[in-house]
Amino acid sequence: MKREFRILALAAAAALALLAVPASANDEHESSYLALGDSYAFAYSPAVSLAGRMNPGNFPGYTDTVANALDLSLTNAACPGESSASLISGTRPDNGCQDWRDHFPLHVTYTGSQLAFAVKFLRHHHHVDLVTLQIGGNDLLILVRQCTGNVSCIIKGLPAVEAQMAANLNTIYLAIRHQGHYHGVIVAVPYFAFNYNDPGGVAVTTSLDDVIGAVARAHHAQVADVFGAFRTASAPSGIPCFAGLQVPTPSNPTSPCDIHPSAAGHAVMAQAVLAALPDEEDD
Secondary structure (H helix, E strand, O other), rough: OHHHHHHHHHHHHHHHHOOOOOOOOOOOOOOEEEEEHHHHHHHHOOOOOOOOHOOHHHHHHHHHHHHHHHHOOEEEEOOOOOOOOHHHHHOOOOOOHHHHHHHOOOOOOOOOHHHHHHHHHHHHHEEEEEEEEEOOOOHHHHHHHHOOOHHHHHHHHHHHHHHHHHHHHHHHHHHHHHOOOOEEEEEEEEOOOOOOOOHHHHHHHHHHHHHHHHHHHOOOOEEOHHHHHHHHHHHOOOOOOOOOOEEEEOOOOOEEEEEEEEEOOOOHHHHHHHHHHHOHHOO
């Protein structure tokens, strides 16, 4: 991608609204963007009612902004609650993806696993300019649930979870590159900390992001600096919730925000993805 195009895309991202209807890459000849991942990539928000969840258009997020900025047709295969393992298998255990698919539609309809869909899509669409992958957060959340929030249990179990996640990510990238015959741009989208003043939470998020970044780079993928972007955007409090970057939960007095990004948070993520795109000389 040319440097001039990237600069224009970054400028456009700041002005684009997140309310655009998601595009769908139905024409195999048009330039397209394939988004893969979990609830962040899907743009899940607890603020959407149960009835509203029947319309995937009620969940616009960073992928829509990126697609609009780059003038690409978006196919978003992400599933809320998807883990790195379930993205490969399409089965439980996960953190809610199969439950979602049993009751609500995704942005794009498919049977089987998300990875199988991605491979088939890439084989049939030869003008895919961008693939983003955001997965791994639910691997950690499954551990947190299994440990019932016990910090020592989480710390003890984290290395094994990250090792398995790394193995799963390798499988995913290999499938995209070799089975999908895709040699274009992939951007890995890591995670942000919920409180940049909390050394323990920052350490866990950083460790997770480091694994995601290391595997991505091994497969010639770019890595978006989501962690750094949210840290900057959260200043001076250091808490994304207080900066309006997470979905507020006014009915919950013990937790003012949900873990998912708000519209403002998705705008920050979109800017991080666009900033990660390679310059022409890097292609």
